[in-house]
Amino acid sequence: QVQLQESGPGLVKPSQTLSLTCTVSGGSISSGGYYWSWIRQHPGKGLEWIGYIYYSGSTYYNPSLKSRVTISVDTSKNQFSLKLSSVTAADTAVYYCARSGEMAIFDYWGQGTLVTVSS
């Protein structure tokens, strides 16, 4: 059973960089065949896909966030990470990591982690 777990600071100051890591267990990122995404949900709102990474390091970002987003992978640790720069209060959200296959549907999700942007 694949499990994903987000980790990182729950509070980030405005203009700083939000950094989160997703640790995958029960399956290897480097085995290929899956894409590893970050998705966020503003409080009481809907879902926004941020972007994905493949084990090879290839990425695709949502154009709405592309200028501020970097997703990276560390196959030796079976982790992938999100960096979102120049954050504002509008980036306050629950951040999820998730797995998808070729069909780009999300079959496994982390539990989510709330990140608040505030001074």
Add this chain to the structure above:
Amino acid sequence: VIWMTQSPSLLSASTGDRVIISCRMSQGISSYLAWYQQKPGKAPELLIYAASTLQSGVPSRFSGSGSGTDFTLTISCLQSEDFATYYCQQYYSFPLTFGGGTKVEIK
């Protein structure tokens, strides 16, 4: 970007009711549509993909239909555990997008 409109945004229903949730696309997506259920404080869970294919383990009271621009999620006989928020997601093109959600609450 493909925009998605879900309706209604709030649905009040009773246990045993048949409920139908709609998801309309800004452009055709063939059958590249998924549905998720989200309960408070939890991550979404995949219910249906390819518009009508039930994910393994999902009860048969859930069904999906549609293609092109108009899709529906039907719960044939609402159970207490089905009170939740439902989201549609298109995977026809990037960026992947979700509908705004439909909250199914107890009447």
